[in-house]
Amino acid sequence: MTQNLENKPQKAIPYGRQHITAADIEAVVETLQSEFLTQGPKVAAFEHAFAEYVGATYAVAVSNGTAALHLCSLALGINEESRVITTPITFVASANCVRYCGGTVEFADIDPATALMDIAKVRQLLESKPKGYYSGIIPVDFAGNPVNMEELKALADTHGLWIIEDACHAPGGYFYDSHRQKQTCGNGQYADLAIFSFHPVKHIATGEGGMITTNDEQLYKKLLQLRTHGITRDPDQMEENHGGWYMEMQELGYNYRIPDMLCALGISQLQRADTGLARRKGIARIYDAAFKEIKGIEVLKTSTTALGTEGDTGHAYHLYVIRVQDRKGLYDFLRQHQIFAQVHYIPVHTMPYYRSLGHSKGDYPEAEQYYSECLSLPMYPSLTQEEQAFVIDKVKEFVGK
Template sequence: KEFEILFAKYIGSKYAIALSNGTAALHLSALALNIKHGDKIITTPITFAASANCIRYCGGEVVFVDINPETKLIDLEKIKSLLESSPSNTFKGIIPVDFAGYPVNLEELRKIALDYNLWILEDACHSPGGYFEDSNRQIQNCGNGIFADLSIFSFHPVKHIAAGEGGMITTNDEILYKKMLKLRTHGITNLQGEFINSIITATGGVVSDSYPGWYVEMQDLGYNYRITDFQAALGISQLERADQNLIRRKEIAKRYFDAFHAKKYIKKLNRLIPGHAYHLYIIEVEDRLGLYNYLRENKIFSQIHYFPIHLMPYYQKFGWKYGDMPVAEKYYANCISLPMFPALTEEEQEYVIDKINSYYE
């Protein structure tokens, strides 16, 4: 509970629900939003698979929309075009992703969602501490519940707030909050005001003025998605360092930008954006495979984020194919994520920069 209260305060939401991991947070959110068989939900192809899989867990249909070539976020104009060209009530909701730490402009997305009666589930796993500026020039923190119905976070070891593992859902909606509390714990409640069975049923046939102290009710089909006390304690300690770690991430991002923005062999790179949380720092290059192998030979373990989900064999079963998301596919062909974590030293980062330059020069 302490972790939930502190996290909600940090993000700026009314409620927070701690869970066993980020995928559990996505699944529970999908259940709370009542995704059911055949419901069509929009999301991006450039994200970790769980952002789409949570739709399938509930029997929904995943509809991918291509990314913006500059931000690498789901393209809001393409969402509008899809909605305008589809019959009314075709879609139920949208799952935008703050990819790499770049916040989706949820104010603009909310306008679209309201026009088409859609809910928004923000995947903010990459963006705790991130924000965007709204039309009134007000700072809107990722996950604060102002524009998204629900937002989810992850505490995986590589994330901003690392608790070994864990997840969190934030919301300002009390009804969804109470529903998810129950779903998190096997669908069971111990709150007397919510009990459905009579007191005499609960006591086993004994007349009483109140429910017995041992009595709990399973009222829905829920899951064991609770976070452990150990994970929560780690999360609290990490939360205390979150702002300082974010400052360090921005310093690392600036150094990469300064080193590479004028290089001809760098096609694109993460820009310096005030509200960016810099979970990842990504450059787009020629001969990506050659660079990747060269860096590994020199003990630099870069990564690729992400292989487009619509091209995963599982999603190809539903008819998705190469060519459906041309911007995402072009991005994937050139992207490479550079080392980005608060403990990265200046000497280590300089080594990374030097090796990339030496490969191309």
């Protein structure tokens, strides 16, 4: 599938890129010309469309994915006595949300084959402490590869834990449960709450933005209030009512609202989400075929529960990650040829802030070994066949030296 391309591409090839169409622009302009720029009808319309897309009952649109994580943590009551387990291979926000609320973060090492949090290691961690020691788990559908949420939910229930599914990489992703039923990421069947991000390199781009999904009505109502300063305008929830202008701040919330312009863009992007996802899977298949027999290149495996019939996978492919011995050398070589691959992620526990809390390098050897070898290759729907062929050729050229 590759070809020899000696010349550099006409433009740089990033690891990810947004795709904005004329329809997207028209949707934003239409909203700019409407009566509402924020707190208007596009917010609820985006929430409804997204909840339907992932199969959840409720959705709450917020200013970004980190805000989504923070609000989930607040809604579930994380405090100074809370201990929460997450993966070291994620963006720091997956752990930081616990710290925002004063809780303690602990990590479970990854499965090296998938780079997902290893559920067996989560079980070991839970069984090493008395019940009640931990409060919850934040699994991450890393790279778009879905966690087996059914298995994790059974484990969480045994120990009385809640789950926040970090599905920022996986809108449209899914796995098959023990009954071979398709379970979409963020559908709320196995997690109390799930969160998504609409950063430009994600499947759905709004510039900045995030979404929380849930099937729990009480959590949904609490999130709506926390999103807007802890204020309610619902007369049924007020302690007093002075008139039509009256509102009550009932708890300490935040301004994590998202404007209507960005929701209009999100609605437009969502309408072609399936097309973009199909293209991502097609790009992944080409990479898989190109690297299958190449010594020195290891491709992350898809979760076994995300594999259906031949050619069917629930992997959402936000990222396409390979592992190589000389990662730094390949990273620099690709940049010399205008290919801007990226590293996802630096293990959270090795960050100076988390080391100051008692975590140390060497605590999670699989995560650290993975970090020393991982590289995310260009993966986005508008990546052309010629550009992908160029990337493949350059990777093979370096590894073959």
